[in-house]
Amino acid sequence: MKPKLSLAGVVLILLIASCGSPKKIVYFQDSQNFETIVADNAFEPKFKVDDVVSIYVATLNPEASAPFNLTIGVAANGQSESLDYLVDKNGEIDFPVIGKVKILGLSPEEVKSLLRKELSSYLKDPIINVRLRNFTVTILGEVRNPGTYPIIGEQITILEALGLAGDLTIKGKRENIMVIRDFDGVKVYNKIDLTSKEAMKSPAFYLTQNDVVYVEPNKSAVSASSLDNRTTIFISLLSLAITSTLILVR
Numbered sequence: 001m002k003p004k005l006s007l008a009g010v011v012l013i014l015l016i017a018s019c020g021s022p023k024k025i026v027y028f029q030d031s032q033n034f035e036t037i038v039a040d041n042a043f044e045p046k047f048k049v050d051d052v053v054s055i056y057v058a059t060l061n062p063e064a065s066a067p068f069n070l071t072i073g074v075a076a077n078g079q080s081e082s083l084d085y086l087v088d089k090n091g092e093i094d095f096p097v098i099g100k101v102k103i104l105g106l107s108p109e110e111v112k113s114l115l116r117k118e119l120s121s122y123l124k125d126p127i128i129n130v131r132l133r134n135f136t137v138t139i140l141g142e143v144r145n146p147g148t149y150p151i152i153g154e155q156i157t158i159l160e161a162l163g164l165a166g167d168l169t170i171k172g173k174r175e176n177i178m179v180i181r182d183f184d185g186v187k188v189y190n191k192i193d194l195t196s197k198e199a200m201k202s203p204a205f206y207l208t209q210n211d212v213v214y215v216e217p218n219k220s221a222v223s224a225s226s227l228d229n230r231t232t233i234f235i236s237l238l239s240l241a242i243t244s245t246l247i248l249v250r
Helices: 007-020 062-068 108-119 158-164 197-201 219-249
Strands: 052-058 071-074 080-082 092-095 099-102 127-132 136-141 147-150 172-183 186-192 212-217
Touching: 052 062, 052 092, 052 108, 099 108, 108 127, 136 158, 158 212
Parallel strands: 136 212
Antiparallel strands: 052 127, 071 080, 092 099, 136 147, 172 186, 172 212
């Protein structure tokens, strides 16, 4: 007679099998070879496709500069409400009077200089204000409050961004922070080791709009996830065993 496999034996076999197949919880596991983000003045935001840009032109003569500002009428306070510009797929904005102006890859200061040159035929000593309106960064992984955060101002470091997300949890890998950045539609990956002072020299230390920062879980976090998975299986099988035993007793 063939020996019968007990329910306890089944539970043991399933638990051992689950130990050999830990749950995969790490993002971007196929990104083993990190590319180096190379950029001069990496702390300056550079305009990208689909960026929303605010541009305001002022002179001593408001009537002269008015045609160069997009507005949607007069607000309740009596002032004109301005419209923003959207960088199109060609990296251009449609500026009043001048027409198409390519600002892809330029910083706000560079756009100011470009517009000042273009407007020199129309205005005397114009004051130009250029601002990026959609500066956000996304923080994922082992941080206390993952999410997408709007950034006020024109620059932010990875440390400040992690601070917005409540800092890393104790289970986050400090030496393996991934920054994912978009360059003209191509995703570039860069690793930063926050346990080293060399992190401050990384071109990804200053984030740009739409950057994604991912904090990888350490081994204890992965092991805990696998243990949780095995515990769930064990509880389910234990419930089945108790139910089966009650049925047999009856």
